[in-house]
Amino acid sequence: xxxxxxxxxxxxxxxxxxxIDILKMLTECGSGHTGGSLSATDIVTxxxxxxxxxxxxxxxxxxxxxxxxxxxxxxxVLYTALAHAGFIEHAELCTLRKLGSRLQGHPDSxxxxxxxxxxxSLGQGLSVANGLALAHKLDESASRVYALLGDGELQEGxxxxxxxxxxxxxxxxxxxxxxxNGLQIDGPVEKVMGVEPITDKWRAFGxxxxxxxxxxMAAITAALDRAETVKGRPTMIxxxxxxxxxxxxxxxxxxFHGTTPSKEELDIAMKELSEETVCK
Amino acid sequence: xxxxxxxxxxxxxxxxLVSLGRKRNDVVVLDADLSGSTKTSKFAKAFPARFFNIGIxxxxxxxxxxxxxxxxxLPFVSTFAVFxxxxxxxxxxxxxxxxxxxxxxxxxxxxxxxxEDGGSHQSVEDIAVMRVIPHMTxxxxxxxxxxxxxxxxxxxxxxxxxVRTGRNKVPVIFGPDYKFRIGKxxxxxxxxxxxxxxxxxxxxxxxxxRDLLKAEGIDAGVINMSxxxxxxxxxxxxxxxxxxAIVSAEEHSIIGGLGGAVAEALSESAPVPMVRIxxxxxxxxxxxxxxxxxxxxxxxxxxxxxxxEVIKKKKEPR
Numbered sequence: 001x002x003x004x005x006x007x008x009x010x011x012x013x014x015x016x017x018x019x020i021d022i023l024k025m026l027t028e029c030g031s032g033h034t035g036g037s038l039s040a041t042d043i044v045t046x047x048x049x050x051x052x053x054x055x056x057x058x059x060x061x062x063x064x065x066x067x068x069x070x071x072x073x074x075x076x077v078l079y080t081a082l083a084h085a086g087f088i089e090h091a092e093l094c095t096l097r098k099l100g101s102r103l104q105g106h107p108d109s110x111x112x113x114x115x116x117x118x119x120x121s122l123g124q125g126l127s128v129a130n131g132l133a134l135a136h137k138l139d140e141s142a143s144r145v146y147a148l149l150g151d152g153e154l155q156e157g158x159x160x161x162x163x164x165x166x167x168x169x170x171x172x173x174x175x176x177x178x179x180x181n182g183l184q185i186d187g188p189v190e191k192v193m194g195v196e197p198i199t200d201k202w203r204a205f206g207x208x209x210x211x212x213x214x215x216x217m218a219a220i221t222a223a224l225d226r227a228e229t230v231k232g233r234p235t236m237i238x239x240x241x242x243x244x245x246x247x248x249x250x251x252x253x254x255x256f257h258g259t260t261p262s263k264e265e266l267d268i269a270m271k272e273l274s275e276e277t278v279c280k
Numbered sequence: 281x282x283x284x285x286x287x288x289x290x291x292x293x294x295x296x297l298v299s300l301g302r303k304r305n306d307v308v309v310l311d312a313d314l315s316g317s318t319k320t321s322k323f324a325k326a327f328p329a330r331f332f333n334i335g336i337x338x339x340x341x342x343x344x345x346x347x348x349x350x351x352x353x354l355p356f357v358s359t360f361a362v363f364x365x366x367x368x369x370x371x372x373x374x375x376x377x378x379x380x381x382x383x384x385x386x387x388x389x390x391x392x393x394x395x396e397d398g399g400s401h402q403s404v405e406d407i408a409v410m411r412v413i414p415h416m417t418x419x420x421x422x423x424x425x426x427x428x429x430x431x432x433x434x435x436x437x438x439x440x441x442x443v444r445t446g447r448n449k450v451p452v453i454f455g456p457d458y459k460f461r462i463g464k465x466x467x468x469x470x471x472x473x474x475x476x477x478x479x480x481x482x483x484x485x486x487x488x489x490r491d492l493l494k495a496e497g498i499d500a501g502v503i504n505m506s507x508x509x510x511x512x513x514x515x516x517x518x519x520x521x522x523x524x525a526i527v528s529a530e531e532h533s534i535i536g537g538l539g540g541a542v543a544e545a546l547s548e549s550a551p552v553p554m555v556r557i558x559x560x561x562x563x564x565x566x567x568x569x570x571x572x573x574x575x576x577x578x579x580x581x582x583x584x585x586x587x588x589e590v591i592k593k594k595k596e597p598r
Contacts, residue, residue, distance in 0.1 A: 135350075
């Protein structure tokens with residue numbers, strides 16, 4: 001069943017609201033990862049508000065789909081999605097990173113319903129996603145597993161171990177995505193430690209690969225739909241994104257990996273985000 | 281103690297897994313291309329659909345086990361101790377212990393009795409590096425009987441477990457009426473002059489040492505400390521108060537393992553002289569089992585000498 005124009009409109013609007021909430025949360029907290037949360041927003045919006053099956057009243061519902069935020073530092077986008085999805089109250093978002101908060105600096109499954117596993121140390125989430133996918137295969141469950149990785153994260157060797165495992169065990173109930181925003185902490189990814197050609201690598205590891213614009217909601221939803229039809233191998237959706245997508249204050253800026261907006265920067269961004277939807 | 285029967289704890293593990301797999305269909309097993317050695321191959325043969333070989337990829341294996349646990353399974357993960365706790369230490373910490381997942385790591389070929397493969401394969405640090413992680417329970421069974429029960433207990437326990445098994449056949453110490461419990465030491469005899477707190481294959485050596493010392497009129501108690509974390513502090517302190525001198529014995533570095541845990545308990549609550557038997561902060565080396573135990577000072581003779589040394593310390597004015 002393909003996405004409708006009406007749904008796309010709703011999703012773009014949702015993504016706009018998620019970006020606003022992320023920026024407010026980060027500015028209030030004064031600490032956290034701006035750029036990588038914004039680049040992942042359209043992907044996460046499509047997953048939570050178009051594709052994934054879940055019940056906020058039953059976070060342990062056996063038939064739910066699973067989302068693993070392997071690039072755990074983008075916790076703000078996950079927390080905001082969980083708030084919009086009804087797992088937590090909106091008011092809780094401004095407790096990000098505060099002592100005693102359930103909204104830890106990186107997602108913590110011990111505290112927060114809706115978080116499948118604690119992440120933060122890069123390169124580990126895909127292995128966990130594989131484990132979940134294997135469990136579903138054993139149970140002959142229709143649940144699907146989604147994992148979101150960063151492009152810098154592809155430098156971690158464990159990612160490629162997991163890539164082998166997923167193909168070897170034919171995990172067609174697994175769909176991974178790379179938020180390919182081209183930047184990491186010390187600079188552009190290709191300058192620090194090149195990971196291209198990303199699509200060729202995943203294809204060589206036996207995955208079905210789609211290469212899309214990670215801010216084109218129609219392309220994202222279509223790829224997620226297509227992934228469900230792939231049999232006998234896992235799917236990787238490489239999403240070409242812009243780090244900090246949403247406002248020219250952050251877009252393409254290395255320094256906004258782990259810094260938060262000042263009040264002035266937030267004001268500028270809010271103006272831009274209020275004016276129009278960000279993605280196509 | 282039966283003189284003749286010897287069983288490798290890794291074999292007992294393999295059997296325990298099959299028995300567990302029959303009782304519980306949520307048990308799954310993972311290995312990293314070492315199932316013939318770790319003995320998970322027995323489970324693999326009996327329940328092939330529930331066995332996952334992840335290949336020579338220990339970090340991935342730990343993460344996969346975590347995912348299976350979230351998916352409602354009870355994963356047992358195996359490889360050699362040096363790889364399980366070294367190569368994949370951070371994955372054990374981040375993906376298993378930090379989220380407090382119900383994964384059981386059973387690592388074989390621990391200690392120097394790995395033998396001929398040499399130092400690269402002999403873990404003398406695994407107890408130390410597992411013990412220090414929050415939420416982790418660390419168990420070192422002394423013989424085949426205790427291993428079987430420890431695996432059952434680990435399966436019942438909620439939370440991450442690390443169980444250490446060995447390569448070589450070791451004497452069966454316990455009989456059918458033995459009851460293993462996580463966190464409970466087993467006192468063979470209380471002793472008077474000194475107490476030896478031993479773990480793993482050193483328990484059999486400690487019992488031999490006790491007999492050697494008896495012939496010389498020295499009354500040494502022997503305690504099997506099979507749970508290193510949470511350590512049976514009560515048993516440690518009781519032995520200290522009773523004997524006033526403690527020897528720890530492990531097939532592991534003298535730093536951070538059983539010796540470290542015992543010293544921590546003693547120094548806080550019952551400071552008495554102590555001597556640690558273990559690998560003295562060096563790496564392993566190739567050799568035969570018996571030769572290596574002598575080389576590293578891990579035999580009954582060494583334990584007996586340590587007991588005499590600690591009794592001397594006890595008698596020194598302080």
